[in-house]
Amino acid sequence: MQPPLVDVEHLLRSDPVTIATWNVNSIKVRAEAVLEWLKQGQCDILLMQELKSIDENFPLDAFHEAGFEVHVHGQKTYNGVAIASRLPLTLRQKGLPFLESDPDKDDPQARYIEVEYQQFIIGCLYLPNGNPVMTDGNLSEKFHYKCRWMDRLNQHAATLNMLNRPVILAGDYNIIPDAKDCYDINVWQGDALHHPETLKRWRQLSYSGYIDAWRALHPAKTAYSFWDYQGGAWQKDNGIRIDHFMLNAEAADRLLDTDIDKAPRGKDRASDHTPVWCRLSHDIPSSD
Numbered sequence: 519m520q521p522p523l524v525d526v527e528h529l530l531r532s533d534p535v536t537i538a539t540w541n542v543n544s545i546k547v548r549a550e551a552v553l554e555w556l557k558q559g560q561c562d563i564l565l566m567q568e569l570k571s572i573d574e575n576f577p578l579d580a581f582h583e584a585g586f587e588v589h590v591h592g593q594k595t596y597n598g599v600a601i602a603s604r605l606p607l608t609l610r611q612k613g614l615p616f617l618e619s620d621p622d623k624d625d626p627q628a629r630y631i632e633v634e635y636q637q638f639i640i641g642c643l644y645l646p647n648g649n650p651v652m653t654d655g656n657l658s659e660k661f662h663y664k665c666r667w668m669d670r671l672n673q674h675a676a677t678l679n680m681l682n683r684p685v686i687l688a689g690d691y692n693i694i695p696d697a698k699d700c701y702d703i704n705v706w707q708g709d710a711l712h713h714p715e716t717l718k719r720w721r722q723l724s725y726s727g728y729i730d731a732w733r734a735l736h737p738a739k740t741a742y743s744f745w746d747y748q749g750g751a752w753q754k755d756n757g758i759r760i761d762h763f764m765l766n767a768e769a770a771d772r773l774l775d776t777d778i779d780k781a782p783r784g785k786d787r788a789s790d791h792t793p794v795w796c797r798l799s800h801d802i803p804s805s806d
Contacts, residue, residue: 534774534797535605537640539565539761540782541690541744541791545600546570548789549577553584555782561795562605563635565642567690569598569628576600593628599642599689600631607633607640614670615677622666629667636800638769639678643671643689648710661710664692668719675764676726684769684798687728690791691762693720695730698740699759711760723764731763731776731796741778744791752783763796772798 538561542548545566556564564586569576573592581588586602591612601607610632616623632641648664651657671687678685694712697703706712724730732741742757751757765773776796783792 534799535563535635535638536561536795536797537563537565537686537688537763538779538793538795539567539642539688539690539763540793541567541644541761541789543568543789543791544570545576545598547787549580551782551785551788553580555779555793556584556586556602560779560793563601563603563607563640564793565640565688566600566602567598567642567644569593569600570595571598589631589633591628591631593626597628597644599628599644601633601640601642603633603635605635607635609633610639614667614674616670620666620670622663622670630671637683638798639681639683639685641674641678641685641687641689643687643691645671645689645691645693647692648713648716651708651710651713661713661715664710665715665719668716668723672719672722672726675723675728675766679727679766682768684772685728685766686763686769686796686798687765688761688763688794688796690760691720692760693717693762694758694760695720695733695762698738699742701742701754701756701758706758711758727766728764729770731765731770731773732759732778732794734770734773735776743778743794745783747790761791761794763794765796769798771802772800774799774803 571592573590576590588602589609590600592598614630629644646664648661651661743761745752745757774797779793
């Protein structure tokens with residue numbers, strides 16, 4: 519049964535829309551925790567990554583009962599992305615576009631899904647990790663794949679930006695943009711999450727007109743969205759910020775607030791990521 523959705527005009531466009539991203543690290547294991555968080559009214563639209571589930575095994579009925587429609591792009595065992603919403607969405611596409619000559623044109627990895635909500639275009643992404651960077655003294659295929667995937671993302675982002683609509687590209691980027699986004703950047707030197715080729719492509723996305731929403735509103739703050747299960751990382755607060763909202767100018771003009779909700783990471787059987795949320799107005803706020 520489909521959920522009863524909020525009015526199409528979302529309270530006559532008077533209320534902001536809150537969008538969150540969360541790498542759930544297995545929807546089968548984490549469904550109860552995700553639904554509990556959603557039932558607290560934390561967001562209108564939730565972007566999920568690393569489902570580790572095919573479409574047919576996603577717990578749709580539980581989300582519908584909670585009042586959320588869901589669009590799923592799943593994959594067995596690995597990857598998988600989905601968008602849950604209490605507002606009406608239109609599915610635009612599953613997977614990133616590719617060129618005919620692209621070596622990844624038959625790519626089976628489920629890492630991108632895109633929807634429309636009113637004037638907004640929202641892309642949910644799970645960017646490849648890319649490690650190990652080196653294999654037998656050469657750059658690994660995993661790292662090459664990460665770079666090619668980022669090139670495809672950047673090309674698609676530039677195409678979306680030409681539509682003159684607010685565009686939100688959010689999810690687990692597997693990128694540490696800056697030393698402020700890590701407990702100790704020296705630990706990550708040479709890692710695929712902070713490799714010069716990775717950062718070059720991150721900057722290219724910025725140069726094409728997208729801003730890091732959290733960093734835009736918190737220019738000097740240090741906060742994290744991921745803590746490894748190993749080495750007591752959570753207890754020591756040895757985290758990294760790798761889950762991001764990238765907004766084009768039309769979306770950035772509507773940005774009201776953004777933050778990281780650490781609470782779910784501290785619960786039993788938690789994902790190693792925690793939700794990041796972003797609140798936007800439907801229209802550009804007046805300067806009056």
